[in-house]
Amino acid sequence: xxxxxxxxxxxxxxxxxxxxxxxxxxxxxxxxxxxxxxxxxxxxxxxxxxxxxxxxxxxxxxxxxxxxxxxxxxxxxxxxxxxxxxxxxxxxxxxxxxxxxxxxxxxxxxxxxxxxxxxxxxxxxxxxxx
Numbered sequence: 001x002x003x004x005x006x007x008x009x010x011x012x013x014x015x016x017x018x019x020x021x022x023x024x025x026x027x028x029x030x031x032x033x034x035x036x037x038x039x040x041x042x043x044x045x046x047x048x049x050x051x052x053x054x055x056x057x058x059x060x061x062x063x064x065x066x067x068x069x070x071x072x073x074x075x076x077x078x079x080x081x082x083x084x085x086x087x088x089x090x091x092x093x094x095x096x097x098x099x100x101x102x103x104x105x106x107x108x109x110x111x112x113x114x115x116x117x118x119x120x121x122x123x124x125x126x127x128x129x130x
Contacts, residue, residue: 004068006080008060010048017044020066030070030101037096038066039089057084065093069101076107087115 010019020031031044040062048063065081082090090113098107 006083
């Protein structure tokens with residue numbers, strides 16, 4: 001199981017690759033696949049610096065989501081993983097992940113973004129609102 005929430009966490013001073021791979025075996029093709037799906041445009045060798053990237057919560061959430069997707073687990077729990085991003089970016093990122101890196105995985109998404117509901121139902125997810 002892998003969890004990604006709305007409160008981003010990164011290892012400042014570490015490379016993007018190091019923040020995503022986090023001790024897993026390096027698989028360059030998978031790394032690029034999840035970076036692309038999550039909309040992370042920095043090169044894997046880029047260092048994440050607090051002053052340069054610390055104010056961009058959307059980027060930090062995308063890095064956290066890429067870390068989760070890279071882990072290749074059977075079940076993913078995504079709790080407002082891109083809350084700092086506009087709705088259209090959330091939908092596009094979720095679509096890219098569900099049809100790419102996470103296509104054969106079970107994914108549970110908790111979100112207050114209603115735009116995700118239509119996308120989720122297309123990809124076989126069930127959303128409950130309570």
